[in-house]
Amino acid sequence: MQQDGSANFEETWRSLGSPISEAFAGLRVDQYLSRQFPFRSRNAWQKCMDLGEVLINRNKIKSSYTLKEQDQVHFYHPEAVEPDVDRNIRVLWREGNIMAVYKPGNLPMHESGAYRKNTFAHLLTELEGSDWSAVHRLDRETSGIVLCGATSDVRQKLAADFESKKIGKEYLALVNGIGETNSWHVDGAIGDLVGSKVRIKKWVVEGGQSAQTDFIVEAVKTSSLGSFSRLRAFPKTGRTNQIRIHAAHSGHWILGDKLYHPNEDVFLDYWDTHETTEFCVEQTLFHRCCLHAAALTFMHPETNQRVRIECEIPEDMTGLWDRL
Numbered sequence: 001m002q003q004d005g006s007a008n009f010e011e012t013w014r015s016l017g018s019p020i021s022e023a024f025a026g027l028r029v030d031q032y033l034s035r036q037f038p039f040r041s042r043n044a045w046q047k048c049m050d051l052g053e054v055l056i057n058r059n060k061i062k063s064s065y066t067l068k069e070q071d072q073v074h075f076y077h078p079e080a081v082e083p084d085v086d087r088n089i090r091v092l093w094r095e096g097n098i099m100a101v102y103k104p105g106n107l108p109m110h111e112s113g114a115y116r117k118n119t120f121a122h123l124l125t126e127l128e129g130s131d132w133s134a135v136h137r138l139d140r141e142t143s144g145i146v147l148c149g150a151t152s153d154v155r156q157k158l159a160a161d162f163e164s165k166k167i168g169k170e171y172l173a174l175v176n177g178i179g180e181t182n183s184w185h186v187d188g189a190i191g192d193l194v195g196s197k198v199r200i201k202k203w204v205v206e207g208g209q210s211a212q213t214d215f216i217v218e219a220v221k222t223s224s225l226g227s228f229s230r231l232r233a234f235p236k237t238g239r240t241n242q243i244r245i246h247a248a249h250s251g252h253w254i255l256g257d258k259l260y261h262p263n264e265d266v267f268l269d270y271w272d273t274h275e276t277t278e279f280c281v282e283q284t285l286f287h288r289c290c291l292h293a294a295a296l297t298f299m300h301p302e303t304n305q306r307v308r309i310e311c312e313i314p315e316d317m318t319g320l321w322d323r324l
Contacts, residue, residue, distance in 0.1 A: 013055065014077040014116070019070045029056065029073070030063040037075075041271055048075070077116070085118040089127060093309050096302045097150040098158070099132070100309040105143035105288045105316060109134060124148065136162050139241070141256070144171070144293025145311045157301035162238065168297035171233040171243055172218075172313050174290035174321060175252035178227045183216045186246040190239045197264045198271075202241060204249045212236040213246040221324050225285065228255070228324050232294070243291060255320065256286030285324075290317050 016037055024032055030049070034042035046063040048054050053076035056065060086104035093100040101124060103109075109120045116122075124132055131150045135158040138146060147167075149155035161167050191208025193201045202208075214234040221228050229252060233243045241260070247253065248260040258267045258280055266283045270276060276287050297308045 009058075012076065012078040013058075013074040016073040016075050019072050020067045022069055025067055025069040027067050028063065029054070029061060029065045029067055032067055033073070040274070044272070044274070052076075083115065083118065085115070087118070087123055089120060089123050091128070092145065092311055093307075095300060095307070097154045098300060098302070099128075099148050099150075100296065100311075101134075101146050101148055102311055103138055103143060103146045103293075105141055105292075105314060108140040109137045109146075120146065135159055138293055139289065139291070141288040142291045142293060143314050143317075145296050145309055146293075147296060147298070147309075154301050158298070161298060161301075165236065165238075166299065168295075169235055169293070170295035171235070172292045172294045172317075173231045173233055173243065173247060174255045174286075174317060175229050175231055175247055176226065176255060176285075177252045178220045178222070178229050179215075179217060179250070179252065183214070184250065186213045186215070186250060187211075188246060188249055190242065190245055198259065198267050201259060201264075201267075202239075202245060204245065209239055210237060211239040211242050211246065213243055215247070215250070219321075221321070223324050225324055228321075230321060244289065253284075255290040256284045257289040257291075258284060286320055288316075290320065292317060
């Protein structure tokens, strides 16, 4: 691997955050990395250090190293090992300085963790130029519509409309189980799930951030694998993982969802291996979370005309539904 002194250092080593601040000085480096960069577990970071894949001030260190103020952490990250993604983004609609772009179900929005160029943001720049940026975000495994703007002015206006709940959002989800009614409303505040084995997990808890979602059943199916529903979800607020949490809280975890599957060992297996294993697929029935951003309704900030964008459910989800 390339180390200090190599002309290719910046291509193969990625800086992890800014130089260490006073707030983190005194922490063990493995504690710091697992807290601030949780795409790897603490054990996984320790293994990286054993392999010489983490540097402090461009020098190899042990996992017991105590951070000092202004230390700079680098992580061995050559582009060749960047995980594969579905790069097939495409423009669904465009008018003026606004367009709707389809994001596949295996593509992160922005650079983070193990992803550098295999991101929606980078591919959008390659496809349409550097002026275009996403106005909002979808989870890495969520497919569907992403609204993008070419100027800071339209992006700010659309972002404000998202924040003030003026933009109507509709999602399709394939879930486990069949509900007692054809529609229901979830009014459940979301916050940290105390006592969970998964420390990043959120849930419906007292004192959390207010969150509301409406669900409508579009179809149901029963087979040897169990009973399943296709839901249309209408989030009234915009909390992180809101639809996934509210669906699971209603007793209908989304197929392929590792984090909110009732068996927390599923996500822990994914966390430790950094991949969707056979165990994950066996438990959740799919390789990714079956959630799709199907429609957006908004007021075009340049024309003041009401716009509705729709995006068909992708083939991987329809294929799963047919097989169930």
